Amino acid sequence: MDALVAELKQKLIDILNLTDLTPEDIDENAQLVGGELGIDSIDVLEMVVMIEKDYGVVINSQEIGEQVFATLNSLAFYIEANSAAPSP
Amino acid sequence: MTALPVYIAGIGIVSSLGSGLAATRQALAANRCGIGPLCLFELLQGAPLPVGQATPDTIAGDLPRTHQLAAAAALQAMAGSSEPPEAVIVGTTTGGILTTEALLRSNDDDTAHYRYHGLTTVAEEVARRVSCVGPALTVSTACSSGAAAITLAMRLLQRGTMKRILVGGADCLCRLTYFGFHSLQLVDRTGCRPLDRDRQGMSVAEGAALLLLTSSRPEHPHGLLAGAGLSCDAYHPASPHPEGDGALRAMQAALADAGLQPGDVDYLNLHGTGTPDNDLAEARAIHRLFTAPPPLSSIKGATGHSLAASGAIEAVVATLAVTEGLVPATTGCRQPDPVLDLQPILAPLQKPVATVLSNSFGFGGNNCCLVVQAPNLGPRIRTPTAAPQPEKRWLALHGWSCLTGAGDLAATQQNLLAGHTVAGPADLTAVSASLPARQIRRLKRLPRLALSLATGAVDHAAQAEPPSGIFLGTGWGALSETHDFLQRLAESAEQFPSPTDFVGSVHNAAAGQVAQLLRATGANITTSGGDYSFEQALLAADLLTGDIGQSALVLGVDEGHPVLSPRFDPSIGSAAALADGGGALVVGRDSTKAVWRVSVPFYRSGRAEDGTPALIAWCGGRQALESCCGVILAGIPLGSQRLGEEQLNNFLAAFKKPPPVIRYRPLLGEFASASAVAAVLAANLLQDDALPESLTGGPPVSLTGKTVLVLGLGTCLTAMEFSRA
Numbered sequence: 082m083d084a085l086v087a088e089l090k091q092k093l094i095d096i097l098n099l100t101d102l103t104p105e106d107i108d109e110n111a112q113l114v115g116g117e118l119g120i121d122s123i124d125v126l127e128m129v130v131m132i133e134k135d136y137g138v139v140i141n142s143q144e145i146g147e148q149v150f151a152t153l154n155s156l157a158f159y160i161e162a163n164s165a166a167p168s169p
Numbered sequence: 170m171t172a173l174p175v176y177i178a179g180i181g182i183v184s185s186l187g188s189g190l191a192a193t194r195q196a197l198a199a200n201r202c203g204i205g206p207l208c209l210f211e212l213l214q215g216a217p218l219p220v221g222q223a224t225p226d227t228i229a230g231d232l233p234r235t236h237q238l239a240a241a242a243a244l245q246a247m248a249g250s251s252e253p254p255e256a257v258i259v260g261t262t263t264g265g266i267l268t269t270e271a272l273l274r275s276n277d278d279d280t281a282h283y284r285y286h287g288l289t290t291v292a293e294e295v296a297r298r299v300s301c302v303g304p305a306l307t308v309s310t311a312c313s314s315g316a317a318a319i320t321l322a323m324r325l326l327q328r329g330t331m332k333r334i335l336v337g338g339a340d341c342l343c344r345l346t347y348f349g350f351h352s353l354q355l356v357d358r359t360g361c362r363p364l365d366r367d368r369q370g371m372s373v374a375e376g377a378a379l380l381l382l383t384s385s386r387p388e389h390p391h392g393l394l395a396g397a398g399l400s401c402d403a404y405h406p407a408s409p410h411p412e413g414d415g416a417l418r419a420m421q422a423a424l425a426d427a428g429l430q431p432g433d434v435d436y437l438n439l440h441g442t443g444t445p446d447n448d449l450a451e452a453r454a455i456h457r458l459f460t461a462p463p464p465l466s467s468i469k470g471a472t473g474h475s476l477a478a479s480g481a482i483e484a485v486v487a488t489l490a491v492t493e494g495l496v497p498a499t500t501g502c503r504q505p506d507p508v509l510d511l512q513p514i515l516a517p518l519q520k521p522v523a524t525v526l527s528n529s530f531g532f533g534g535n536n537c538c539l540v541v542q543a544p545n546l547g548p549r550i551r552t553p554t555a556a557p558q559p560e561k562r563w564l565a566l567h568g569w570s571c572l573t574g575a576g577d578l579a580a581t582q583q584n585l586l587a588g589h590t591v592a593g594p595a596d597l598t599a600v601s602a603s604l605p606a607r608q609i610r611r612l613k614r615l616p617r618l619a620l621s622l623a624t625g626a627v628d629h630a631a632q633a634e635p636p637s638g639i640f641l642g643t644g645w646g647a648l649s650e651t652h653d654f655l656q657r658l659a660e661s662a663e664q665f666p667s668p669t670d671f672v673g674s675v676h677n678a679a680a681g682q683v684a685q686l687l688r689a690t691g692a693n694i695t696t697s698g699g700d701y702s703f704e705q706a707l708l709a710a711d712l713l714t715g716d717i718g719q720s721a722l723v724l725g726v727d728e729g730h731p732v733l734s735p736r737f738d739p740s741i742g743s744a745a746a747l748a749d750g751g752g753a754l755v756v757g758r759d760s761t762k763a764v765w766r767v768s769v770p771f772y773r774s775g776r777a778e779d780g781t782p783a784l785i786a787w788c789g790g791r792q793a794l795e796s797c798c799g800v801i802l803a804g805i806p807l808g809s810q811r812l813g814e815e816q817l818n819n820f821l822a823a824f825k826k827p828p829p830v831i832r833y834r835p836l837l838g839e840f841a842s843a844s845a846v847a848a849v850l851a852a853n854l855l856q857d858d859a860l861p862e863s864l865t866g867g868p869p870v871s872l873t874g875k876t877v878l879v880l881g882l883g884t885c886l887t888a889m890e891f892s893r894a
Contacts, residue, residue, distance in 0.1 A: 098610040119607050122408060126353055126668035134665050141354065143445070 179381030181245030185221035221374025221473020239339035260314025260338035311531030316480030339377035349671030374473025398422025402534025413454025441467020470501025480529035533681025565763035568630020592838030630755035637691030642702030644841020648730035725845025726751030739808030748838025752845030799875025809883035
């Protein structure tokens, strides 16, 4: 799980182009969307694509999405629980 | 006092409901839904989503689909009308992209095959078919494009210098919009259900509507355009302001323009896309404006959302309401969402309607509302309009900025004075360094160039009011985002399109970013007229900038893209020769604070036979031209060099002794908005009062008491004049 969280932090920085951040700057328990990272609905959708592509996990309803993207931890938990393949 | 009404004299319409006014009327009266599974193009996987697909009338030739839709609607609108319109204005977001998508997938690099890619080619094709040699303008403000185009046409007619304009919107289904909206999870898999409790989004659609607008009353008018209002949320690239702030302001502005109160509205035609957020924000705006909302409905559950066409299609629907009392239903809506607290019309009604308010909102927070009224509300006898004003109009020029291969304004000027060309790609790292990192993290090349130009010009115009209107001309739009979206779509076998790139790919994304940065909540217009895009933006700025106090930011910007630019732009030989950048002017009506001024552009088709004499007349005649013009900056795109040189020679023949002529494209670079850089160069030359020897190739020439003329030559003939205020 820790490895997945660390991996997600790096992916977040890469796909959302948060060039001024390092993985250490991201708190996995902090509010992910609308928090101080400035992540909005478009970023969430970009993450949805990445999660489907890289982990085979589909998130296609707004209600599920809101719970899943509450924090980076909740996202990692959801991926682990729904991923067919064991997480790296 | 309100402006003069404008008459709707002719109508052409093609949508998923059918072709022609009669078919449209029939479908709406029967509450028929035109939405069905996509079959226009093959999908690599998955079941086709519901879309609103049209069947265009058969048009000869190898035109892309948007052009065909537009041409079909144009011919319908002009049927029975022998006199050509004096201008054509088309709102579109897709242009030739459906054809381009296929060409790119087959790795075709023949520039000739991409000749209809540009948005401007839709308006040019319409103009050609209806024999119009006046301005053919293109507005691309996402889903409000059609309505915004109609607004520009209204203002142009109200000036009194033109009497007939053919205007509307057109868009075709394509992979970009089909997968783009899907990637944003904005598509309802069961078909669009506006205002429904269970609504899940829109149905992407296609279509075209063109309206012949006239300033004098035709024999059988379809209605009056009584008002229009524009606003920008300046809030988010893709989501509406949650309280509907911008929507409210646009509705208020349209009603005020028509001299009406909210209580005068008999029917409200909603934007009503069926996305959870749009319908909620629109409902909130409605409750803020109306104590008791009027009868209202959205037709997008019947037609689908035809993007740039929708505003024009819905203006046509408004004419059916005011002429025939047909009030359409909110097709697809079964259980109105109690949260919205609206009572949408669920079955078509027949009732007298005098006044319709029609809403169109788009990406970039771009809002436009129109007021359509019954023709009997107009003056029985044509009110004599103010005498036509053939004389040149001027805007006060408060500040400017540019970006070129050499860098910013100072670096560009320095290089030009030293006799160097500044053509080349702008330095994106340097450009980005001066912009807020968090705000630009998702932005690629074009929006970054635009933001840098905007801040540069506003800083330079420190004396002027902060601009409320943003007018951005771009020949090719956000090429990086468009390319990356299509590439990822193809590489992932249509599985993983990028929502970020889709939002960034729309032509008006950059202008929306500028509005957000500057908090500019006035009109926000993106024009795309190939090599004359900047001139079109300046025309739009003149038409939509209020009479007092307001100032506007006018930008021309393009990016050089190694894959797409050499394919799209006939003036670019190879990727090695890429140049880009642009220019920006802060303009306004308040000349008291301005030292300089810029004329509203002269703008004609390059095909116009009387082009040269008309241009000379616009310049004030031969004598005035000879005595005033200090230097000519001539823009001859490499792709139309022969025609451009011929036009230039014809023009120079008017002079006994022509002033120095500087062909600016070799100096500034071959890119569509090079004319924006030329405009900035013109302002700088005036400020320096002299033409340096590096530019004359001889001794310096004084510009004291002189004007600088910036000519655009080739497929269009344009002119901008710069002088002391």
